């Protein structure tokens with residue numbers, strides 16, 4: 759058996775939006791890795807997170823003695839370690855756009871993230887559509903539309919073929935499936951393409967197998983404070 763030289767440390771698949779990004783990216787691009795899952799609030803998390811993660815957060819990618827943490831750093835390092843495998847688009851203008859969108863995702867859309875936490879197995883149509891989340895959705899749709907119009911001719915994803923920018927937005931696609939904000943037909947088509955990508959399908963299937971409940975990611979559960987509903 760060939761043991762992959764990359765190890766990706768992740769959290770719960772149902773909830774960990776940051777973990778989802780490098781996992782689906784590597785699956786989609788066919789980059790082999792071993793997965794270590796540390797469930798939030800578990801004994802293994804308490805015991806092992808300090809050993810695996812310099813920041814105390816997931817995801818973390820390991821190659822040998824080298825740890826790479828934080829989603830964007832992982833994407834950039836994968837692009838170096840696997841040049842020519844399509845982590846970023848080949849075209850420089852598309853690549854700059856994809857990187858800018860990814861950075862905006864990484865540092866922004868806070869209201870959307872708070873009001874619509876990723877919860878793949880849940881169906882909560884209409885929840886979380888605050889004014890701020892609505893503005894975030896509008897900005898995301900504008901970005902998706904511009905990327906598709908300018909760079910998407912070669913396939914159904916933002917810059918044609920699936921790459922890091924689609925991985926960065928995959929958890930947003932999951933949120934849209936759970937909370938069902940109104941979307942344009944173009945955005946809905948893009949969401950369908952992402953949900954249908956084999957790497958994303960594999961993540962969703964494994965998320966649906968999980969049983970753990972993480973209360974802070976369930977603001978609309980019956981026992982959550984009324985203010986969050």
Ligand SMILES: N[C@@H](CCC(=O)N[C@@H](CS)C(=O)NCC(=O)O)C(=O)O
Nearest residue numbers: 774775776777815816817828829830
């Ligand atoms: N900026 C980081 C964010 C990572 C992050 O917040 N990870 C969450 C899980 S999605 C985490 O590890 N939470 C555990 C904790 O806060 O103790 C990245 O891009 O990787």
